[in-house]
Amino acid sequence: MAQVIDGKERAKQLRKELKGRVSEFTEQAGHPPGLGVLLVGGDPASAVYVRNKERACEKVGIRSFHHQLPDDATQEQVEEVIDQLNADPHVHGILLQLPLPAHLDAEPLLLRILPEKDADGFHPVNVGHLAVGQPTFVPCTPLGCIDLLRSAGVEMTGAEAVVVGRSNIVGKPAAQLLLAEGATVTICHSRTKDLAAHVGRADIVVAAVGVPEMIQGEWIKEGAAVIDVGINRLDDGRLVGDVDYESASNRAACITPVPGGVGPMTVAKLLENTLEGAIRHEESKRKTV
Numbered sequence: 001m002a003q004v005i006d007g008k009e010r011a012k013q014l015r016k017e018l019k020g021r022v023s024e025f026t027e028q029a030g031h032p033p034g035l036g037v038l039l040v041g042g043d044p045a046s047a048v049y050v051r052n053k054e055r056a057c058e059k060v061g062i063r064s065f066h067h068q069l070p071d072d073a074t075q076e077q078v079e080e081v082i083d084q085l086n087a088d089p090h091v092h093g094i095l096l097q098l099p100l101p102a103h104l105d106a107e108p109l110l111l112r113i114l115p116e117k118d119a120d121g122f123h124p125v126n127v128g129h130l131a132v133g134q135p136t137f138v139p140c141t142p143l144g145c146i147d148l149l150r151s152a153g154v155e156m157t158g159a160e161a162v163v164v165g166r167s168n169i170v171g172k173p174a175a176q177l178l179l180a181e182g183a184t185v186t187i188c189h190s191r192t193k194d195l196a197a198h199v200g201r202a203d204i205v206v207a208a209v210g211v212p213e214m215i216q217g218e219w220i221k222e223g224a225a226v227i228d229v230g231i232n233r234l235d236d237g238r239l240v241g242d243v244d245y246e247s248a249s250n251r252a253a254c255i256t257p258v259p260g261g262v263g264p265m266t267v268a269k270l271l272e273n274t275l276e277g278a279i280r281h282e283e284s285k286r287k288t289v
């Protein structure tokens, strides 16, 4: 049976470390790191995510600045709040909770967030920094995947890694990070021929598809590490990943469960990104003095 990679426990440990680092930062800078959170509309799932993120901030000593706009907010109103957060020296990271109501255009809004405050790492400037290996904001979920692999003692250098999914928020940045770790990376997607054959060669599988239990246990190479990013709710209310957990854990050396795997790491990495943003901000202030 595979070793279970406990994301809940690792995230707890990470939050504890962060609390110490945040308190050190606050003492030196004279103010805490700050995260600006903007929620547009009343989507209940988004409201829960935002509340969780704000509570997590509070617990480690990061100040959160909550902004709520109604369902019928205009593009200009959202822009105004982003501009306000961009200009606020107490805000070091900005989070625009997605998805936005359908009448709003997310892309120009994400572009409007200053790259140096883009705590989610979605701005093309930060995507470029990641591609060329410069320090930057990196999307939180892929950061969580790499952290879990490292904490499970998985050797990434020289490993065959297969990432299933090529989204800008998970698949592509996860592939970039694995590449930076020295893995040989294949990215699969809906047009990939013979997905099972690709997965079957992988020492590391990262599944970010959004199709419940699509990746079969018999595809997995004996002794592989499996990171399941998928969060899918079944009709009977159960939450499952993109990997068939039962059969995959008979072959893998280690595997993340759903829930309790990658999910808790995403929030912990958002906190870490906000602190790193605040540290970079203080450093750049010192350089310009």
Ligand code: NDP
Pocket (backbone or CB within 6 Å): 141, 164, 165, 166, 167, 168, 169, 170, 171, 188, 189, 190, 191, 192, 195, 208, 209, 210, 211, 229, 230, 231, 232, 262, 263, 264, 266
């Ligand atoms: P997207 O829908 O943006 O991307 C899904 C990717 O999977 C696409 O690249 C798509 O290919 C590919 N895909 C779809 N069907 C298949 C298939 N049959 N075979 C191979 N590839 C396929 O999803 P996200 O990346 O945003 O999210 C993926 C999953 O991760 C979801 O379940 C989501 O809920 C979860 N998630 C979890 C987070 C966490 O904190 N744990 C955070 C973010 C997401 P193509 O590009 O060709 O269409």
